[in-house]
Amino acid sequence: MGSTGESRQPFEPFRIKVVEAIPNPSPERREAALVRAGYNLFGLLSDEIRVDLLTDSGTSAMSDRQWAGLQTGDESYAGSRNFTHFEAVAREITGFPHILPAHQGRAAENLLFSAMVQPGMIVPNNMHFDTTQAHVRHKGGIPQNLAISEAYDPRSEHPFKGDVNLERLQALLDGPDRPRIPLVMVTITNNTGGGQPVSLTNLTAVSAICQAHHVPLYLDMCRWAENAYFIKEREPGMSGLSIGEIGHRIFALADGATMSAKKDGLVNIGGFVATRDAELFDRLKELLILYEGFPTYGGLARRDLEAMAIGLREAMEFDYLAYRVGQVRYLAERLEARGVPIFRPVGGHGVYLDVTRFLDHMDPKELPGQALVVEIYREGGIRTVEIGSIMFGDSEDGSHPPLELVRLAIPRRVYTSSHMEYVAECVGRVYARRKSVRGLRMTHSPERLRHFTARFAPL
Numbered sequence: 001m002g003s004t005g006e007s008r009q010p011f012e013p014f015r016i017k018v019v020e021a022i023p024n025p026s027p028e029r030r031e032a033a034l035v036r037a038g039y040n041l042f043g044l045l046s047d048e049i050r051v052d053l054l055t056d057s058g059t060s061a062m063s064d065r066q067w068a069g070l071q072t073g074d075e076s077y078a079g080s081r082n083f084t085h086f087e088a089v090a091r092e093i094t095g096f097p098h099i100l101p102a103h104q105g106r107a108a109e110n111l112l113f114s115a116m117v118q119p120g121m122i123v124p125n126n127m128h129f130d131t132t133q134a135h136v137r138h139k140g141g142i143p144q145n146l147a148i149s150e151a152y153d154p155r156s157e158h159p160f161k162g163d164v165n166l167e168r169l170q171a172l173l174d175g176p177d178r179p180r181i182p183l184v185m186v187t188i189t190n191n192t193g194g195g196q197p198v199s200l201t202n203l204t205a206v207s208a209i210c211q212a213h214h215v216p217l218y219l220d221m222c223r224w225a226e227n228a229y230f231i232k233e234r235e236p237g238m239s240g241l242s243i244g245e246i247g248h249r250i251f252a253l254a255d256g257a258t259m260s261a262k263k264d265g266l267v268n269i270g271g272f273v274a275t276r277d278a279e280l281f282d283r284l285k286e287l288l289i290l291y292e293g294f295p296t297y298g299g300l301a302r303r304d305l306e307a308m309a310i311g312l313r314e315a316m317e318f319d320y321l322a323y324r325v326g327q328v329r330y331l332a333e334r335l336e337a338r339g340v341p342i343f344r345p346v347g348g349h350g351v352y353l354d355v356t357r358f359l360d361h362m363d364p365k366e367l368p369g370q371a372l373v374v375e376i377y378r379e380g381g382i383r384t385v386e387i388g389s390i391m392f393g394d395s396e397d398g399s400h401p402p403l404e405l406v407r408l409a410i411p412r413r414v415y416t417s418s419h420m421e422y423v424a425e426c427v428g429r430v431y432a433r434r435k436s437v438r439g440l441r442m443t444h445s446p447e448r449l450r451h452f453t454a455r456f457a458p459l
């Protein structure tokens with residue numbers, strides 16, 4: 001770890017059985033693509049991209065066992081055996097008795113918040129992801145971010161920067177707003193704040209505060225296995241436990257969870273919502289039938305449930321996680337060796353560039369995060385995403401200005417060390433010529449989730 005410049009290539013704990021050709025768009029094609037897309041990389045076609053680090057969500061390579069599982073799809077509308085398998089795995093991992101499949105994380109959020117959040121209610125979280133925040137707002141609720149202050153300092157080496165600020169949570173629940181708080185959420189790992197883990201100690205304290213105030217605690221568990229890996233590595237007394245055992249300790253502290261299995265479920269589509277509350281479960285089931293489908297398929301083909309059941313287990317294998325986190329660290333070290341300023345410490349699912357230091361000559365009005373995303377694409381055909389004032393600037397809770405980051409999210413089991421080397425070289429070249437990077441202005445700004453569809457023009 002750290003900027004020693006002595007990176008070891010992580011050992012990929014798999015052999016490659018099927019390959020997919022990587023496009024190599026020319027500089028002219030990349031420039032034309034930028035113009036057509038309005039300088040928003042969500043508007044690019046995959047053939048225009050050399051290395052796609054837009055997201056780690058739904059972009060994993062499935063294993064031979066998962067592909068074999070697809071062949072065993074039992075496409076019964078009700079009572080499919082793939083559902084039985086999936087339900088057993090999700091129960092075993094989380095200990096939550098009631099499990100409902102959904103097509104992805106935000107569908108699970110929609111169900112949970114539709115059942116629990118009324119207009120004017122407040123939902124605290126360490127840091128909301130953008131879809132989570134948008135779903136709270138869509139129900140008329142008020143999302144509130146309660147991360148510790150170190151979470152907003154890209155240079156702080158705090159080992160658990162995803163932790164909740166306990167004093168603020170306690171004060172909120174002790175205060176006059178208590179009746180307006182239907183649940184507390186904690187996102188593991190904290191994606192918006194650099195993919196940083198939450199400690200078991202912090203979760204234990206959050207759980208105790210919630211219990212004392214009779215407020216249910218729900219986890220956004222998309223990247224729970226990566227979070228558990230960090231707990232094993234960094235938290236005293238945890239190194240002897242398996243990822244599954246750490247998971248049991250985590251989930252025992254909560255009342256339920258939402259899951260996007262597109263992350264630590266190693267599938268291209270899938271998710272679920274889980275709870276201990278039998279009454280809530282009945283309400284969720286009604287909503288599920290309304291929005292997603294019958295409770296034994298939840299908006300998915302049954303074969304997808306089989307792939308998810310297998311992927312949920314593979315994502316908690318120690319060798320896989322050591323490689324996974326090791327690959328993210330490897331890229332970070334190669335970047336730091338070139339002087340590139342990154343958000344520290346390195347998180348679980350990607351490297352986040354510290355835009356404020358990377359483009360320190362640019363005014364925030366010139367949209368430096370998006371300008372950097374555009375420049376990295378221009379340099380090497382690499383697609384990344386802005387996580388900063390464009391994603392959150394219109395909607396943060398006001399207690400902190402949003403972090404200005406560019407995320408290089410690494411898809412699971414997809415790219416090799418030489419791809420990481422290529423990425424580090426390209427970003428290093430942009431850093432070397434950073435004074436030449438031009439700003440942007442927004443020409444189209446949608447009201448909600450604007451970073452997906454906004455358009456820009458060079459200044």
Ligand code: F0G
Nearest residue numbers: 055057104105106129131191222260262
């Ligand atoms: N919660 C977190 C922490 C997420 O990172 C995401 C998705 C979701 C919920 C929603 O899940 O996409 O399955 O509906 N994050 C993706 C990303 C999109 O790129 O970080 P979903």
